[in-house]
Structure formats: C-alpha cells, structure tokens
Amino acid sequence: MSAEVQRGWFTRRPRVLRVLWLTLVWVLLWGTFSWANLLGGLAVAIVVLALFPLPAVSTGGRLRPLALVRVFLDVARDLVVSSVQVAWQSVRPGPPIRSSIVAVEVSEDSELLMAMLVECLSLVPGSVVVEASAEERMLWAHVLGADDDAAVERFRAQVARLEADLLAVGLAQVRVEPTSSGRTEAGTDPLDDPEELLEDDEPDRLDGAVRTREADR
Amino acid sequence: MSDVLDLVGAVFLLLGALLALAAAIGLLRLPDVLSRMHAATKPQTAGLVLVVIGAALLLRTSVDTWMLVLVGAFQLITAPVTAHLVGRLAYRSGGVRPDLLHRDDLADREEDPAR
Numbered sequence: 001m002s003a004e005v006q007r008g009w010f011t012r013r014p015r016v017l018r019v020l021w022l023t024l025v026w027v028l029l030w031g032t033f034s035w036a037n038l039l040g041g042l043a044v045a046i047v048v049l050a051l052f053p054l055p056a057v058s059t060g061g062r063l064r065p066l067a068l069v070r071v072f073l074d075v076a077r078d079l080v081v082s083s084v085q086v087a088w089q090s091v092r093p094g095p096p097i098r099s100s101i102v103a104v105e106v107s108e109d110s111e112l113l114m115a116m117l118v119e120c121l122s123l124v125p126g127s128v129v130v131e132a133s134a135e136e137r138m139l140w141a142h143v144l145g146a147d148d149d150a151a152v153e154r155f156r157a158q159v160a161r162l163e164a165d166l167l168a169v170g171l172a173q174v175r176v177e178p179t180s181s182g183r184t185e186a187g188t189d190p191l192d193d194p195e196e197l198l199e200d201d202e203p204d205r206l207d208g209a210v211r212t213r214e215a216d217r
Numbered sequence: 218m219s220d221v222l223d224l225v226g227a228v229f230l231l232l233g234a235l236l237a238l239a240a241a242i243g244l245l246r247l248p249d250v251l252s253r254m255h256a257a258t259k260p261q262t263a264g265l266v267l268v269v270i271g272a273a274l275l276l277r278t279s280v281d282t283w284m285l286v287l288v289g290a291f292q293l294i295t296a297p298v299t300a301h302l303v304g305r306l307a308y309r310s311g312g313v314r315p316d317l318l319h320r321d322d323l324a325d326r327e328e329d330p331a332r
Contacts, residue, residue: 090260
C-alpha cells in the first residue's frame with residue numbers, strides 16, 4: 001500500500017530527469033558516445049536549465065516501464081491505422097466528409113495526464129483536440145468522419161481505453177491510495193487543495209506521503 | 218544481408234512517401250481547416266517516421282541513425298501540439314464549416330460571455 005504512495009526516484013527529482021534528457025539529446029546529436037560529449041552535454045544541459053527554468057509539473061506516482069512500452073506500441077499501431085484511414089478519407093471520391101466535435105471528460109485531475117492524452121489523441125484514429133480545459137477536466141476533439149452517434153460513442157470508448165492505459169503508466173497518479181483500513185487520508189491529498197498544485201510543492205507532497213505511511217502502521 | 222536491408226529500406230521510403238503524398242492531397246481536398254489538420258498530423262507524421270526508418274536502414278551508420286531517431290521523436294512530440302494550437306485558433310475564427318458537423322459539443326460553451 002505504501003509502495004503506491006511512495007514515489008519513484010525519478011519522479012521525485014524532475015530536475016535530474018531534465019538534465020539527463022538534455023544530455024541524451026546532446027549526445028545523440030553528436031552521434032557518437034565519448035566522455036567529452038557526455039561532459040559537454042551535461043554542462044550545456046545545466047546551463048540551459050539554469051537560464052531557462054521550466055515550471056514545476058505536477059507529477060506523482062512511480063513510472064511503470066512495461067505499461068509505458070504498451071502505451072507506446074498501442075499509439076504506434078493506432079498511428080499507422082489512422083494514417084491509412086485519413087489518407088483514404090483524403091483521396092476518396094464523393095461529397096465532403098462530415099465530422100463531429102465531441103466533448104470528453106477526463107477522470108483524473110492531473111495536468112500531466114491531460115497533456116499526454118492530448119498528445120496521443122492527435123495521433124490516434126480520427127481526432128484532433130480543439131479545446132482543453134484543465135479546470136473543467138474536459139477535452140473537445142474534432143473527430144473526422146464521425147457522422148453518426150455510433151461513431152461518437154466509438155470515439156468516447158477509445159478515449160476511455162487510452163486514458164486507462166496512460167494511467168497504468170503511473171506518472172499521473174498523484175492521488176493518495178486508500179490506507180489498509182480502507183479510508184483515505186483526506187488532508188494528505190495535495191489535490192484537495194487546487195491552489196497547492198500551482199506551486200512547486202515537492203516538500204509538502206513528500207511530507208504527505210510520509211504522514212500517510214505513518215498512518216499505515 | 219545488405220541487399221535485404223536495402224530492399225526493406227526502399228520499401229519503407231516508398232510507403233512513407235506515399236503517406237506524405239496522401240497528406241498533401243488531404244490538405245487540398247478536405248473541406249475545412251479542422252479536417253485539414255488531420256491530414257497534417259497523422260499521415261504526415263507516420264510518413265516521416267517511415268521515411269526516417271527507411272533512411273536508417275539504408276545508411277546503417279550510427280552517427281546518422283541517432284540524428285534520425287531525434288528527427289522522428291521530435292516530430293511525434295511536436296506535431297500534435299501544432300495541430301492543437303492551429304485547430305483551436307481555427308475553431309474560434311470560423312475555420313470550421315458548421316454544415317459539415319454532425320454534432321458540436323463546443324457550440325454551447327463558446328457562447329459563454331465569460332470567455
């Protein structure tokens with residue numbers, strides 16, 4: 001139980017992750033691995049992040065690599081399917097294609113989940129996200145070729161599946177899991193206070209995790 | 218072995234080029250801006266990724282391959298962002314044909330004067 005609350009090493013250190021990512025890009029750009037490239041990349045990454053600091057992202061939970069690979073494969077497959085589909089819809093003869101703008105509710109209050117959903121939805125079959133509202137937890141997607149209610153329902157089912165897959169990756173789960181006695185520590189959930197999410201509340205969140213673990217005992 | 222890789226690489230290049238062509242046709246033929254953004258994201262991205270894979274199979278040197286991996290990755294990350302921003306602007310500035318919409322869940326919301 002407490003394993004769910006305790007966050008993984010990487011998600012607790014977003015800055016380390018950013019430096020590693022920028023270093024990786026640098027080494028890939030050079031194309032060959034050498035210690036000079038690695039150290040040069042590290043230096044560039046640290047300077048870039050010091051000059052252009054990124055806003056805090058509300059990440060939580062721990063990364064589950066297998067689920068991530070699954071999402072990646074699913075999106076890759078969907079991308080191929082939707083590309084062929086849109087390619088056909090582009091070249092087929094006949095009257096102009098009809099579409100729908102469909103509102104979808106996002107179940108979890110997580111900006112990261114929302115961002116990942118928007119990214120994936122633009123690549124998977126039939127949709128481009130037209131409008132997104134984190135406060136209302138809503139997405140509006142333009143679904144190409146959805147000219148009846150059945151197609152709209154199919155799209156909603158697809159979004160629900162994708163959302164479940166993304167949640168399985170674990171990064172978007174900031175929510176404190178119910179304790180072993182079955183109750184949730186209401187006060188320890190940072191999401192109870194939306195204001196808190198706007199700040200870089202790393203210490204608070206860790207504190208909350210620690211408190212919940214103590215309550216476990 | 219290298220003949221096989223050359224052949225597979227060529228097939229990937231050709232498929233990617235075909236998808237890119239379909240994307241270009243879609244940009245011209247689809248009825249409104251929002252529909253056109255579909256053509257600009259999906260077949261275009263998949264086409265580019267296929268071309269990148271094909272090129273990597275033909276080149277087979279690590280220096281170029283890593284560069285190609287980056288090209289593909291950044292395309293996958295950035296194309297949806299562009300589509301979202303252009304789509305959002307297009308909807309707000311009338312780049313959508315209402316007569317071609319089966320249903321429009323955004324219509325009620327946009328009349329909200331608070332926005």
